[in-house]
Amino acid sequence: MLKIKEIKKEKNTIYALSEKSPFYPDGKGGQLGDRGKIGNANVLMVELKNNIFFHKIDKEIEPGDYDFEIDIKRRKDIAQQHTAQHILSAAFEQIADLDTVGFRMAEEYTTIDLNTARLDEKLELEAEKLSNEIIQKCLPVEEIITTKNELGNYNLRKELSEKIQGDIRLIKIGDFDINPCGGFHVKNTGEIGLVKIISKEKVKGNLTRLYFLAGNRAIKDYNERIKITKTISNLMTSKIEDVPKRVEETINKMKEYKSKYEKLNEKFAELIARDLLNKAEIINEIKIIYLDTEDDYINYLPKFLPMEEVLYIAKKGNRFEISSKKINCKDLINKIKKAYPELKGGGGENRGSIIGNIDISEIKKYL
Ligand SMILES: [Zn+2]
Known part of the structure:
Protein backbone atom coordinates (compact mmCIF):
# COMPACT_ATOMS: atom_id res chain seq x y z
CA MET A 1 0.00 0.00 0.00
CA LEU A 2 1.15 3.53 -0.80
CA LYS A 3 -0.13 6.30 1.47
CA ILE A 4 -0.91 9.47 -0.51
CA LYS A 5 -1.26 12.29 2.00
CA GLU A 6 -1.93 15.18 -0.36
CA ILE A 7 -2.82 16.02 -3.97
CA LYS A 8 -1.21 19.11 -5.46
CA LYS A 9 -2.32 20.73 -8.72
CA GLU A 10 -0.14 23.14 -10.69
CA LYS A 11 -1.66 24.39 -13.96
CA ASN A 12 -2.30 21.14 -15.89
CA THR A 13 -0.09 18.98 -13.69
CA ILE A 14 -1.27 16.77 -10.83
CA TYR A 15 1.08 15.48 -8.12
CA ALA A 16 0.34 12.79 -5.55
CA LEU A 17 2.50 13.46 -2.48
CA SER A 18 3.78 10.88 0.01
CA GLU A 19 6.44 10.66 2.69
CA LYS A 20 7.59 7.21 1.63
CA SER A 21 7.43 5.59 -1.79
CA PRO A 22 8.54 2.41 -3.54
CA PHE A 23 9.02 4.52 -6.70
CA TYR A 24 12.65 5.42 -7.44
CA PRO A 25 12.86 9.19 -8.05
CA ASP A 26 14.03 10.65 -11.38
CA GLY A 27 17.52 12.12 -11.35
CA LYS A 28 18.67 10.47 -8.11
CA GLY A 29 22.27 9.35 -8.73
CA GLY A 30 21.88 10.42 -12.37
CA GLN A 31 19.36 7.65 -12.93
CA LEU A 32 15.90 7.50 -14.51
CA GLY A 33 12.92 7.19 -12.19
CA ASP A 34 10.29 4.48 -11.93
CA ARG A 35 6.99 4.50 -13.78
CA GLY A 36 3.84 2.54 -13.04
CA LYS A 37 0.45 3.07 -11.44
CA ILE A 38 -0.99 4.48 -8.22
CA GLY A 39 -4.56 3.20 -8.08
CA ASN A 40 -5.76 3.67 -11.65
CA ALA A 41 -3.58 6.75 -12.32
CA ASN A 42 -0.41 6.42 -14.40
CA VAL A 43 2.81 7.72 -12.87
CA LEU A 44 4.55 9.99 -15.41
CA MET A 45 7.50 11.18 -13.31
CA VAL A 46 8.76 11.01 -9.73
CA GLU A 47 10.49 13.89 -7.97
CA LEU A 48 11.98 13.86 -4.46
CA LYS A 49 11.91 17.33 -2.88
CA ASN A 50 12.71 17.93 0.82
CA ASN A 51 12.13 14.25 1.59
CA ILE A 52 8.65 14.33 0.02
CA PHE A 53 7.88 12.22 -3.05
CA PHE A 54 6.02 14.09 -5.80
CA HIS A 55 4.45 11.50 -8.13
CA LYS A 56 3.31 13.25 -11.30
CA ILE A 57 0.12 11.44 -12.32
CA ASP A 58 -2.23 11.62 -15.29
CA LYS A 59 -5.57 11.77 -13.47
CA GLU A 60 -6.83 13.19 -10.23
CA ILE A 61 -7.18 10.89 -7.21
CA GLU A 62 -8.15 11.55 -3.58
CA PRO A 63 -5.61 11.31 -0.72
CA GLY A 64 -5.64 7.83 0.85
CA ASP A 65 -4.10 4.35 0.68
CA TYR A 66 -3.54 2.93 -2.78
CA ASP A 67 -2.38 -0.24 -4.45
CA PHE A 68 0.56 0.51 -6.69
CA GLU A 69 2.30 -1.16 -9.59
CA ILE A 70 5.88 -0.57 -10.72
CA ASP A 71 6.92 -1.02 -14.36
CA ILE A 72 9.41 -3.88 -13.91
CA LYS A 73 10.38 -4.01 -17.60
CA ARG A 74 11.51 -0.40 -17.40
CA ARG A 225 20.30 0.19 -38.34
CA ILE A 226 19.82 -3.02 -40.33
CA LYS A 227 16.51 -1.68 -41.63
CA ILE A 228 18.18 1.58 -42.66
CA THR A 229 21.15 -0.06 -44.40
CA LYS A 230 18.80 -2.47 -46.21
CA THR A 231 16.67 0.44 -47.44
CA ILE A 232 19.74 2.30 -48.71
CA SER A 233 21.13 -0.84 -50.28
CA ASN A 234 17.82 -1.43 -52.12
CA LEU A 235 17.69 2.17 -53.28
CA MET A 236 21.25 1.98 -54.56
CA THR A 237 20.66 -1.54 -55.98
CA SER A 238 23.90 -2.57 -54.41
CA LYS A 239 25.21 -4.99 -51.81
CA ILE A 240 25.35 -3.49 -48.29
CA GLU A 241 29.17 -3.63 -48.22
CA ASP A 242 29.31 -1.68 -51.51
CA VAL A 243 26.90 1.05 -50.37
CA PRO A 244 29.50 3.65 -49.21
CA LYS A 245 31.32 3.40 -52.56
CA ARG A 246 28.05 3.63 -54.53
CA VAL A 247 26.83 6.65 -52.56
CA GLU A 248 30.13 8.43 -53.13
CA GLU A 249 29.96 7.65 -56.87
CA THR A 250 26.38 8.92 -57.04
CA ILE A 251 27.28 12.18 -55.30
CA ASN A 252 30.22 12.70 -57.68
CA LYS A 253 27.96 11.99 -60.67
CA MET A 254 25.43 14.52 -59.38
CA LYS A 255 28.15 17.17 -59.08
CA GLU A 256 29.26 16.42 -62.63
CA TYR A 257 25.67 16.64 -64.00
CA LYS A 258 25.05 19.85 -62.10
CA SER A 259 28.08 21.45 -63.65
CA LYS A 260 27.03 20.27 -67.16
CA TYR A 261 23.47 21.46 -66.53
CA GLU A 262 24.66 24.95 -65.56
CA LYS A 263 26.80 25.15 -68.71
CA LEU A 264 23.79 24.18 -70.85
CA ASN A 265 21.65 26.82 -69.12
CA GLU A 266 24.26 29.43 -69.93
CA LYS A 267 24.46 28.29 -73.54
CA PHE A 268 20.67 28.37 -73.88
CA ALA A 269 20.49 31.88 -72.36
CA GLU A 270 23.05 33.06 -74.92
CA LEU A 271 21.05 31.54 -77.78
CA ILE A 272 17.69 33.11 -76.87
CA ALA A 273 18.99 36.51 -75.70
CA ARG A 274 18.99 38.07 -79.19
CA ASP A 275 15.44 36.89 -79.93
CA LEU A 276 14.12 38.20 -76.58
CA LEU A 277 15.71 41.58 -77.23
CA ASN A 278 14.10 41.87 -80.70
CA LYS A 279 10.66 41.11 -79.27
CA ALA A 280 11.05 43.33 -76.17
CA GLU A 281 8.25 45.74 -75.28
CA ILE A 282 9.50 49.34 -75.09
CA ILE A 283 8.18 51.79 -72.47
CA ASN A 284 9.82 55.25 -72.19
CA GLU A 285 12.77 53.97 -74.23
CA ILE A 286 13.31 51.11 -71.80
CA LYS A 287 13.41 47.68 -73.40
CA ILE A 288 11.51 45.40 -71.03
CA ILE A 289 12.29 41.73 -70.97
CA TYR A 290 9.99 39.79 -68.68
CA LEU A 291 10.06 36.03 -68.10
CA ASP A 292 7.83 33.99 -65.82
CA THR A 293 9.43 30.57 -65.50
CA GLU A 294 10.89 28.10 -63.02
CA ASP A 295 13.74 27.35 -65.45
CA ASP A 296 17.26 28.07 -64.31
CA TYR A 297 18.60 29.63 -67.54
CA ILE A 298 17.02 32.96 -66.49
CA ASN A 299 19.93 33.52 -64.08
CA TYR A 300 22.32 33.70 -67.04
CA LEU A 301 20.33 36.01 -69.35
CA PRO A 302 21.59 39.41 -68.04
CA LYS A 303 25.10 38.31 -69.06
CA PHE A 304 23.99 38.24 -72.73
CA LEU A 305 21.68 41.29 -72.80
CA PRO A 306 22.75 44.94 -73.33
CA MET A 307 21.76 45.90 -69.79
CA GLU A 308 22.31 49.63 -70.44
CA GLU A 309 19.18 49.44 -72.71
CA VAL A 310 17.18 46.83 -70.81
CA LEU A 311 15.07 46.30 -67.71
CA TYR A 312 15.16 42.58 -67.05
CA ILE A 313 12.53 41.04 -64.78
CA ALA A 314 12.49 37.31 -64.05
CA LYS A 315 9.61 35.90 -62.00
CA LYS A 316 10.04 32.66 -60.06
CA GLY A 317 7.08 31.84 -57.84
CA ASN A 318 6.23 35.07 -56.02
CA ARG A 319 9.72 36.54 -56.39
CA PHE A 320 10.66 39.09 -59.07
CA GLU A 321 14.39 39.44 -59.76
CA ILE A 322 15.01 42.85 -61.30
CA SER A 323 18.18 44.05 -63.01
CA SER A 324 19.08 46.98 -65.24
CA LYS A 325 21.77 49.54 -66.05
CA LYS A 326 19.22 51.69 -67.87
CA ILE A 327 17.17 52.63 -64.81
CA ASN A 328 17.87 52.70 -61.06
CA CYS A 329 16.44 49.43 -59.73
CA LYS A 330 16.50 50.62 -56.12
CA ASP A 331 14.31 53.65 -56.95
CA LEU A 332 11.83 51.50 -58.90
CA ILE A 333 11.56 48.93 -56.09
CA ASN A 334 11.08 51.64 -53.45
CA LYS A 335 8.30 53.31 -55.51
CA ILE A 336 6.46 50.01 -55.87
CA LYS A 337 6.91 49.09 -52.21
CA LYS A 338 5.52 52.47 -51.19
CA ALA A 339 2.37 51.82 -53.23
CA TYR A 340 2.13 48.19 -52.02
CA PRO A 341 3.37 48.13 -48.40
CA GLU A 342 2.68 44.40 -48.07
CA LEU A 343 5.46 43.60 -50.58
CA LYS A 344 8.93 42.65 -49.39
CA GLY A 345 12.28 43.01 -51.11
CA GLY A 346 14.94 45.60 -51.82
CA GLY A 347 18.27 45.95 -53.56
CA GLY A 348 20.83 48.25 -55.13
CA GLU A 349 21.13 50.47 -58.17
CA ASN A 350 21.63 47.65 -60.72
CA ARG A 351 19.72 44.79 -59.20
CA GLY A 352 17.17 43.86 -56.59
CA SER A 353 14.04 41.90 -55.91
CA ILE A 354 10.36 42.23 -55.06
CA ILE A 355 8.68 39.45 -53.13
CA GLY A 356 4.92 39.11 -52.89
CA ASN A 357 1.77 39.03 -54.95
CA ILE A 358 1.78 41.68 -57.66
CA ASP A 359 1.10 41.53 -61.37
CA ILE A 360 3.77 42.54 -63.90
CA SER A 361 1.32 45.07 -65.44
CA GLU A 362 1.31 46.92 -62.07
CA ILE A 363 5.12 46.98 -62.01
CA LYS A 364 5.24 48.49 -65.53
CA LYS A 365 3.08 51.43 -64.40
CA TYR A 366 5.99 52.76 -62.35
CA LEU A 367 8.40 53.07 -65.29
ZN1 LIG B 1 25.21 2.08 -10.11
Whole structure:
Protein backbone atom coordinates (compact mmCIF):
# COMPACT_ATOMS: atom_id res chain seq x y z
CA MET A 1 0.00 0.00 0.00
CA LEU A 2 1.15 3.53 -0.80
CA LYS A 3 -0.13 6.30 1.47
CA ILE A 4 -0.91 9.47 -0.51
CA LYS A 5 -1.26 12.29 2.00
CA GLU A 6 -1.93 15.18 -0.36
CA ILE A 7 -2.82 16.02 -3.97
CA LYS A 8 -1.21 19.11 -5.46
CA LYS A 9 -2.32 20.73 -8.72
CA GLU A 10 -0.14 23.14 -10.69
CA LYS A 11 -1.66 24.39 -13.96
CA ASN A 12 -2.30 21.14 -15.89
CA THR A 13 -0.09 18.98 -13.69
CA ILE A 14 -1.27 16.77 -10.83
CA TYR A 15 1.08 15.48 -8.12
CA ALA A 16 0.34 12.79 -5.55
CA LEU A 17 2.50 13.46 -2.48
CA SER A 18 3.78 10.88 0.01
CA GLU A 19 6.44 10.66 2.69
CA LYS A 20 7.59 7.21 1.63
CA SER A 21 7.43 5.59 -1.79
CA PRO A 22 8.54 2.41 -3.54
CA PHE A 23 9.02 4.52 -6.70
CA TYR A 24 12.65 5.42 -7.44
CA PRO A 25 12.86 9.19 -8.05
CA ASP A 26 14.03 10.65 -11.38
CA GLY A 27 17.52 12.12 -11.35
CA LYS A 28 18.67 10.47 -8.11
CA GLY A 29 22.27 9.35 -8.73
CA GLY A 30 21.88 10.42 -12.37
CA GLN A 31 19.36 7.65 -12.93
CA LEU A 32 15.90 7.50 -14.51
CA GLY A 33 12.92 7.19 -12.19
CA ASP A 34 10.29 4.48 -11.93
CA ARG A 35 6.99 4.50 -13.78
CA GLY A 36 3.84 2.54 -13.04
CA LYS A 37 0.45 3.07 -11.44
CA ILE A 38 -0.99 4.48 -8.22
CA GLY A 39 -4.56 3.20 -8.08
CA ASN A 40 -5.76 3.67 -11.65
CA ALA A 41 -3.58 6.75 -12.32
CA ASN A 42 -0.41 6.42 -14.40
CA VAL A 43 2.81 7.72 -12.87
CA LEU A 44 4.55 9.99 -15.41
CA MET A 45 7.50 11.18 -13.31
CA VAL A 46 8.76 11.01 -9.73
CA GLU A 47 10.49 13.89 -7.97
CA LEU A 48 11.98 13.86 -4.46
CA LYS A 49 11.91 17.33 -2.88
CA ASN A 50 12.71 17.93 0.82
CA ASN A 51 12.13 14.25 1.59
CA ILE A 52 8.65 14.33 0.02
CA PHE A 53 7.88 12.22 -3.05
CA PHE A 54 6.02 14.09 -5.80
CA HIS A 55 4.45 11.50 -8.13
CA LYS A 56 3.31 13.25 -11.30
CA ILE A 57 0.12 11.44 -12.32
CA ASP A 58 -2.23 11.62 -15.29
CA LYS A 59 -5.57 11.77 -13.47
CA GLU A 60 -6.83 13.19 -10.23
CA ILE A 61 -7.18 10.89 -7.21
CA GLU A 62 -8.15 11.55 -3.58
CA PRO A 63 -5.61 11.31 -0.72
CA GLY A 64 -5.64 7.83 0.85
CA ASP A 65 -4.10 4.35 0.68
CA TYR A 66 -3.54 2.93 -2.78
CA ASP A 67 -2.38 -0.24 -4.45
CA PHE A 68 0.56 0.51 -6.69
CA GLU A 69 2.30 -1.16 -9.59
CA ILE A 70 5.88 -0.57 -10.72
CA ASP A 71 6.92 -1.02 -14.36
CA ILE A 72 9.41 -3.88 -13.91
CA LYS A 73 10.38 -4.01 -17.60
CA ARG A 74 11.51 -0.40 -17.40
CA ARG A 75 13.41 -1.09 -14.18
CA LYS A 76 15.24 -3.93 -15.92
CA ASP A 77 16.16 -1.63 -18.80
CA ILE A 78 17.48 0.97 -16.33
CA ALA A 79 19.47 -1.75 -14.51
CA GLN A 80 21.00 -2.90 -17.84
CA GLN A 81 22.05 0.64 -18.83
CA HIS A 82 23.27 1.50 -15.37
CA THR A 83 25.36 -1.61 -14.77
CA ALA A 84 26.80 -1.24 -18.28
CA GLN A 85 27.86 2.25 -17.24
CA HIS A 86 29.80 0.86 -14.25
CA ILE A 87 31.55 -1.62 -16.54
CA LEU A 88 32.35 0.88 -19.31
CA SER A 89 33.67 3.46 -16.82
CA ALA A 90 35.82 0.79 -15.13
CA ALA A 91 37.13 -0.38 -18.53
CA PHE A 92 38.26 3.13 -19.51
CA GLU A 93 39.87 3.53 -16.12
CA GLN A 94 41.76 0.22 -16.35
CA ILE A 95 42.83 0.54 -19.98
CA ALA A 96 43.69 4.23 -20.20
CA ASP A 97 43.44 5.65 -16.67
CA LEU A 98 40.49 7.80 -17.78
CA ASP A 99 38.03 8.89 -15.10
CA THR A 100 34.30 9.19 -15.63
CA VAL A 101 33.50 12.67 -14.33
CA GLY A 102 29.86 12.82 -15.44
CA PHE A 103 27.03 10.41 -16.15
CA ARG A 104 23.51 10.93 -17.45
CA MET A 105 20.79 8.46 -18.23
CA ALA A 106 18.12 9.51 -20.73
CA GLU A 107 15.09 7.65 -22.06
CA GLU A 108 16.85 6.85 -25.35
CA TYR A 109 20.53 6.63 -24.46
CA THR A 110 23.07 6.99 -21.64
CA THR A 111 26.19 9.16 -21.58
CA ILE A 112 29.45 9.21 -19.67
CA ASP A 113 31.90 12.11 -19.68
CA LEU A 114 35.55 11.07 -19.69
CA ASN A 115 38.30 13.46 -18.59
CA THR A 116 40.00 13.71 -21.96
CA ALA A 117 39.53 16.19 -24.78
CA ARG A 118 40.53 13.63 -27.42
CA LEU A 119 39.62 9.99 -27.23
CA ASP A 120 41.56 7.71 -29.53
CA GLU A 121 39.24 5.46 -31.56
CA LYS A 122 41.39 2.38 -30.99
CA LEU A 123 41.18 2.90 -27.26
CA GLU A 124 37.44 3.41 -27.45
CA LEU A 125 37.01 0.07 -29.22
CA GLU A 126 39.34 -1.64 -26.78
CA ALA A 127 37.33 -0.43 -23.76
CA GLU A 128 34.09 -1.49 -25.44
CA LYS A 129 35.56 -4.90 -26.21
CA LEU A 130 36.71 -5.40 -22.61
CA SER A 131 33.25 -4.34 -21.38
CA ASN A 132 31.55 -6.92 -23.59
CA GLU A 133 33.99 -9.58 -22.39
CA ILE A 134 33.03 -8.77 -18.79
CA ILE A 135 29.35 -9.01 -19.77
CA GLN A 136 29.89 -12.39 -21.46
CA LYS A 137 31.77 -13.74 -18.44
CA CYS A 138 28.48 -13.55 -16.51
CA LEU A 139 30.12 -12.13 -13.37
CA PRO A 140 27.98 -11.75 -10.24
CA VAL A 141 26.95 -8.21 -9.36
CA GLU A 142 26.82 -7.95 -5.57
CA GLU A 143 25.58 -5.33 -3.20
CA ILE A 144 27.73 -4.70 -0.12
CA ILE A 145 26.44 -2.51 2.71
CA THR A 146 29.30 -1.03 4.70
CA THR A 147 30.27 2.04 6.72
CA LYS A 148 32.72 4.87 6.16
CA ASN A 149 35.18 3.38 8.66
CA GLU A 150 35.35 0.08 6.80
CA LEU A 151 35.77 1.60 3.34
CA GLY A 152 39.54 1.14 3.59
CA ASN A 153 38.99 -2.60 3.10
CA TYR A 154 37.82 -2.02 -0.46
CA ASN A 155 39.74 -0.84 -3.48
CA LEU A 156 37.16 1.65 -4.82
CA ARG A 157 37.33 2.97 -8.39
CA LYS A 158 36.18 6.40 -7.30
CA GLU A 159 36.72 8.24 -4.00
CA LEU A 160 33.53 8.64 -2.03
CA SER A 161 32.12 12.12 -1.60
CA GLU A 162 32.80 13.59 1.85
CA LYS A 163 29.13 14.54 2.12
CA ILE A 164 27.84 10.97 2.30
CA GLN A 165 26.67 9.89 5.77
CA GLY A 166 25.51 6.60 7.30
CA ASP A 167 25.55 3.22 5.58
CA ILE A 168 27.31 3.01 2.26
CA ARG A 169 26.17 0.75 -0.55
CA LEU A 170 28.90 -0.67 -2.75
CA ILE A 171 28.32 -2.41 -6.07
CA LYS A 172 30.87 -5.15 -6.72
CA ILE A 173 31.15 -6.65 -10.21
CA GLY A 174 33.15 -9.88 -9.82
CA ASP A 175 36.76 -8.85 -9.21
CA PHE A 176 36.50 -6.33 -12.03
CA ASP A 177 35.06 -3.27 -10.30
CA ILE A 178 33.78 -1.98 -7.00
CA ASN A 179 32.10 1.38 -6.60
CA PRO A 180 29.61 3.09 -4.29
CA CYS A 181 26.18 3.50 -5.91
CA GLY A 182 22.50 3.75 -5.01
CA GLY A 183 20.80 2.86 -8.29
CA PHE A 184 19.39 -0.27 -9.94
CA HIS A 185 21.75 -2.98 -11.16
CA VAL A 186 21.44 -6.42 -12.72
CA LYS A 187 22.33 -9.45 -10.58
CA ASN A 188 24.71 -10.89 -13.16
CA THR A 189 26.60 -9.12 -15.95
CA GLY A 190 25.20 -11.65 -18.45
CA GLU A 191 21.79 -9.98 -18.08
CA ILE A 192 23.18 -6.88 -19.83
CA GLY A 193 23.57 -8.82 -23.08
CA LEU A 194 25.82 -6.26 -24.76
CA VAL A 195 27.01 -2.68 -24.66
CA LYS A 196 27.64 -0.51 -27.72
CA ILE A 197 29.04 3.01 -27.97
CA ILE A 198 27.04 4.82 -30.67
CA SER A 199 28.66 8.28 -30.80
CA LYS A 200 30.92 10.75 -29.07
CA GLU A 201 31.43 14.49 -28.83
CA LYS A 202 33.75 16.94 -27.15
CA VAL A 203 32.08 18.84 -24.30
CA LYS A 204 33.03 21.63 -21.89
CA GLY A 205 36.31 22.11 -23.76
CA ASN A 206 38.22 19.24 -22.20
CA LEU A 207 35.86 16.27 -21.84
CA THR A 208 34.69 13.53 -24.20
CA ARG A 209 31.03 12.54 -23.94
CA LEU A 210 30.25 8.98 -25.03
CA TYR A 211 26.72 7.90 -25.93
CA PHE A 212 26.04 4.22 -25.43
CA LEU A 213 23.27 1.63 -25.43
CA ALA A 214 23.03 -1.62 -23.51
CA GLY A 215 20.77 -4.67 -23.50
CA ASN A 216 17.46 -4.43 -25.35
CA ARG A 217 18.10 -0.83 -26.31
CA ALA A 218 21.23 -1.93 -28.19
CA ILE A 219 19.34 -4.76 -29.91
CA LYS A 220 16.53 -2.41 -30.91
CA ASP A 221 19.08 0.03 -32.30
CA TYR A 222 20.83 -2.79 -34.21
CA ASN A 223 17.50 -3.77 -35.82
CA GLU A 224 16.86 -0.16 -36.74
CA ARG A 225 20.30 0.19 -38.34
CA ILE A 226 19.82 -3.02 -40.33
CA LYS A 227 16.51 -1.68 -41.63
CA ILE A 228 18.18 1.58 -42.66
CA THR A 229 21.15 -0.06 -44.40
CA LYS A 230 18.80 -2.47 -46.21
CA THR A 231 16.67 0.44 -47.44
CA ILE A 232 19.74 2.30 -48.71
CA SER A 233 21.13 -0.84 -50.28
CA ASN A 234 17.82 -1.43 -52.12
CA LEU A 235 17.69 2.17 -53.28
CA MET A 236 21.25 1.98 -54.56
CA THR A 237 20.66 -1.54 -55.98
CA SER A 238 23.90 -2.57 -54.41
CA LYS A 239 25.21 -4.99 -51.81
CA ILE A 240 25.35 -3.49 -48.29
CA GLU A 241 29.17 -3.63 -48.22
CA ASP A 242 29.31 -1.68 -51.51
CA VAL A 243 26.90 1.05 -50.37
CA PRO A 244 29.50 3.65 -49.21
CA LYS A 245 31.32 3.40 -52.56
CA ARG A 246 28.05 3.63 -54.53
CA VAL A 247 26.83 6.65 -52.56
CA GLU A 248 30.13 8.43 -53.13
CA GLU A 249 29.96 7.65 -56.87
CA THR A 250 26.38 8.92 -57.04
CA ILE A 251 27.28 12.18 -55.30
CA ASN A 252 30.22 12.70 -57.68
CA LYS A 253 27.96 11.99 -60.67
CA MET A 254 25.43 14.52 -59.38
CA LYS A 255 28.15 17.17 -59.08
CA GLU A 256 29.26 16.42 -62.63
CA TYR A 257 25.67 16.64 -64.00
CA LYS A 258 25.05 19.85 -62.10
CA SER A 259 28.08 21.45 -63.65
CA LYS A 260 27.03 20.27 -67.16
CA TYR A 261 23.47 21.46 -66.53
CA GLU A 262 24.66 24.95 -65.56
CA LYS A 263 26.80 25.15 -68.71
CA LEU A 264 23.79 24.18 -70.85
CA ASN A 265 21.65 26.82 -69.12
CA GLU A 266 24.26 29.43 -69.93
CA LYS A 267 24.46 28.29 -73.54
CA PHE A 268 20.67 28.37 -73.88
CA ALA A 269 20.49 31.88 -72.36
CA GLU A 270 23.05 33.06 -74.92
CA LEU A 271 21.05 31.54 -77.78
CA ILE A 272 17.69 33.11 -76.87
CA ALA A 273 18.99 36.51 -75.70
CA ARG A 274 18.99 38.07 -79.19
CA ASP A 275 15.44 36.89 -79.93
CA LEU A 276 14.12 38.20 -76.58
CA LEU A 277 15.71 41.58 -77.23
CA ASN A 278 14.10 41.87 -80.70
CA LYS A 279 10.66 41.11 -79.27
CA ALA A 280 11.05 43.33 -76.17
CA GLU A 281 8.25 45.74 -75.28
CA ILE A 282 9.50 49.34 -75.09
CA ILE A 283 8.18 51.79 -72.47
CA ASN A 284 9.82 55.25 -72.19
CA GLU A 285 12.77 53.97 -74.23
CA ILE A 286 13.31 51.11 -71.80
CA LYS A 287 13.41 47.68 -73.40
CA ILE A 288 11.51 45.40 -71.03
CA ILE A 289 12.29 41.73 -70.97
CA TYR A 290 9.99 39.79 -68.68
CA LEU A 291 10.06 36.03 -68.10
CA ASP A 292 7.83 33.99 -65.82
CA THR A 293 9.43 30.57 -65.50
CA GLU A 294 10.89 28.10 -63.02
CA ASP A 295 13.74 27.35 -65.45
CA ASP A 296 17.26 28.07 -64.31
CA TYR A 297 18.60 29.63 -67.54
CA ILE A 298 17.02 32.96 -66.49
CA ASN A 299 19.93 33.52 -64.08
CA TYR A 300 22.32 33.70 -67.04
CA LEU A 301 20.33 36.01 -69.35
CA PRO A 302 21.59 39.41 -68.04
CA LYS A 303 25.10 38.31 -69.06
CA PHE A 304 23.99 38.24 -72.73
CA LEU A 305 21.68 41.29 -72.80
CA PRO A 306 22.75 44.94 -73.33
CA MET A 307 21.76 45.90 -69.79
CA GLU A 308 22.31 49.63 -70.44
CA GLU A 309 19.18 49.44 -72.71
CA VAL A 310 17.18 46.83 -70.81
CA LEU A 311 15.07 46.30 -67.71
CA TYR A 312 15.16 42.58 -67.05
CA ILE A 313 12.53 41.04 -64.78
CA ALA A 314 12.49 37.31 -64.05
CA LYS A 315 9.61 35.90 -62.00
CA LYS A 316 10.04 32.66 -60.06
CA GLY A 317 7.08 31.84 -57.84
CA ASN A 318 6.23 35.07 -56.02
CA ARG A 319 9.72 36.54 -56.39
CA PHE A 320 10.66 39.09 -59.07
CA GLU A 321 14.39 39.44 -59.76
CA ILE A 322 15.01 42.85 -61.30
CA SER A 323 18.18 44.05 -63.01
CA SER A 324 19.08 46.98 -65.24
CA LYS A 325 21.77 49.54 -66.05
CA LYS A 326 19.22 51.69 -67.87
CA ILE A 327 17.17 52.63 -64.81
CA ASN A 328 17.87 52.70 -61.06
CA CYS A 329 16.44 49.43 -59.73
CA LYS A 330 16.50 50.62 -56.12
CA ASP A 331 14.31 53.65 -56.95
CA LEU A 332 11.83 51.50 -58.90
CA ILE A 333 11.56 48.93 -56.09
CA ASN A 334 11.08 51.64 -53.45
CA LYS A 335 8.30 53.31 -55.51
CA ILE A 336 6.46 50.01 -55.87
CA LYS A 337 6.91 49.09 -52.21
CA LYS A 338 5.52 52.47 -51.19
CA ALA A 339 2.37 51.82 -53.23
CA TYR A 340 2.13 48.19 -52.02
CA PRO A 341 3.37 48.13 -48.40
CA GLU A 342 2.68 44.40 -48.07
CA LEU A 343 5.46 43.60 -50.58
CA LYS A 344 8.93 42.65 -49.39
CA GLY A 345 12.28 43.01 -51.11
CA GLY A 346 14.94 45.60 -51.82
CA GLY A 347 18.27 45.95 -53.56
CA GLY A 348 20.83 48.25 -55.13
CA GLU A 349 21.13 50.47 -58.17
CA ASN A 350 21.63 47.65 -60.72
CA ARG A 351 19.72 44.79 -59.20
CA GLY A 352 17.17 43.86 -56.59
CA SER A 353 14.04 41.90 -55.91
CA ILE A 354 10.36 42.23 -55.06
CA ILE A 355 8.68 39.45 -53.13
CA GLY A 356 4.92 39.11 -52.89
CA ASN A 357 1.77 39.03 -54.95
CA ILE A 358 1.78 41.68 -57.66
CA ASP A 359 1.10 41.53 -61.37
CA ILE A 360 3.77 42.54 -63.90
CA SER A 361 1.32 45.07 -65.44
CA GLU A 362 1.31 46.92 -62.07
CA ILE A 363 5.12 46.98 -62.01
CA LYS A 364 5.24 48.49 -65.53
CA LYS A 365 3.08 51.43 -64.40
CA TYR A 366 5.99 52.76 -62.35
CA LEU A 367 8.40 53.07 -65.29
ZN1 LIG B 1 25.21 2.08 -10.11
